[in-house]
Amino acid sequence: MDLQALEQELKSCQSCPLRGDAIAPVGWYGDPHSPIVFVGEGPGGVEDDYGCPLIGPSGQLLDKALWAVKMTRDRVLTTNVIKCRPQNNRTPDIAEADFCAKMWLERELEIIQPKVVVALGSVALHFLGNPNMRITRDRGQWFRTRQGFDCIATYHPAYLLRLTGRQLVAAKWDVFHDLEAARARTLQLAPDCKLMSEEKTDLFKLFKKRVNDYL
Template sequence: MKEEALKNLAHELEVCSQCQLREAAQGPVGWFGAADSPIVFVGEGPGVVEDDFGCPLIGPSGQLLDKALWAAKMTRDRVLTTNVIKCRPKGNRTPNIAEADFCAQRWLDKELEILQPKVVVALGGVALHYLGNPDMRITRDRGKWFKTKHGFDCIATFHPAYLLRISNVKALNAAKWDVFHDLEAARDKALELAPDYALMSEEKTDLFKLFRRRK
């Protein structure tokens, strides 16, 4: 069963110390959501709040993602969210390519092998680089379908953290609509391939009720 396989993988992840990123983090941050979901969202890596609570995309970026998912008729408990990098880099910096590849080859690849999703959504450039190829750029290739190195149908969109950094109102509105349409496209393809799966619960998922601060 997928849930049992993920549980075993989570136990392995908890004791991982294979790279220096673990030294500055409280602990690895795994994944959250439904193991049988036909759609998986792959972000960059944990931030401060994610490191504190041990949940991916629970901070400001995650809260914005939740709003976008709700608008696109999806909820976090019915999809699965994860990251390329499992430990928060010191100073909350962007992980470099070597760090992303090292971590993802050990953990994300195993997750996807277990999950076998119908659709993968790459949130931002780090995820796009790993799932696609080094020549792909989020500003150029978002909204386009491609096959991941694992053989899954994938579409890339802006990471919610990028939206939070946009100060120009017109540019922000345009980027939000881009994300919404990308999420719609991902949802429609997932439902086309798994028509009996419910991607949305009646209420938004309150992650802060499900996770406690690790400190």
Template sequence: MYTNIAEMEKELALCRQCALCREGNRGPTSYNGIADSPLIIVGEGPGGVEDEYGVPLVGPSGQLLDKALWSVGITRDSIYTTNIVKCRPKGNRTPTVEEGRFCAGHWLDEEIALVRPKVIIALGSVALKYLYGDNGRITKDRGRWFDTKYGLPAIATYHPAYLLRLTGQDLVKAKWEVYYDLKAAAEKCNELMPDYVLKAEAPANLLEIYSPRKKQRLVNPN
């Protein structure tokens, strides 16, 4: 058990506990945002851009997520975002349930204990299965509140990477579903912590914010 996020993040950077850290990535990624947020977003795993910057959801998927969050009154610099697995799977493949269970059991559980959020958003199937259970299905369970082992309410929605693969009416339908899921999470946060401001005056430029970390990771690869 760590006493603060900085202490945990330092240990996370040294983690070599599973095979994912040997799949050609730059080592574990951390979180972005702030560590005293009532809302935590849990994605699946880092892609290529995230591997470069060392933080979750800053590439094309993250930029689409930012637009969706902005539409419901949330900016990423006002909340906490992390992933189920911290190292990039080779070829940007989806992490397995087993990989998710192992990594999240070591790190996400610690993050939840330190951040102590009020609401969790699960992005995609891997996050849903860890937080809800192996029987979770994103097409069936998205948009429905469920209780987690942390004693916190959670709601699942599609991962933005899934939206990037859709076209036509399928894309329109999925975008509206994500909108209402995120809106429900924002409303829940406002209900539980009405004085907390979820939205900054302007969207955060996460690539700019974390560019120093990118330079450091490029100089000191795993």
């Protein structure tokens, strides 16, 4: 199975209650042959509206951070642990993340076979690493996922949006260095890959707003 076939299967998923609160599942975006994959927690309202992961305020901040370390969204692949927006944009719990990711994320990664995976935030870290890992303690540290991929965790951009002052400055530098490390490891393992286009990717030009009767 390739990603296109998996995406068609995802569209009809009704396997858990989260589907009832979302317009439709949100899959992935980017280069399916990319050696690096970024894994967030789950779609918010903007992502649900447009059917694209990390397109809202968090995604726009991620785009800026990637640009700073010479990566663009069209040259990498972004996805989420949870595919359907939880009601009121709440953070998905570990049980929900585990159920959905075993059904979809693990299959995505099996198809893509990335050299490097970046876990954005605690939900992704808990699934890709283990529930005992903490983003404040373990970010910036390399580990191997259950599927055998090299993985590094960093703060989710939504976390940065909640910070101010010195905390924000410090966290932004942490993310910058973590993304630099991820890029360096990727180029070490896949030296011929191109991770940056000449311009940032404008996702709102590529995706149109979905309607509530999408499926």
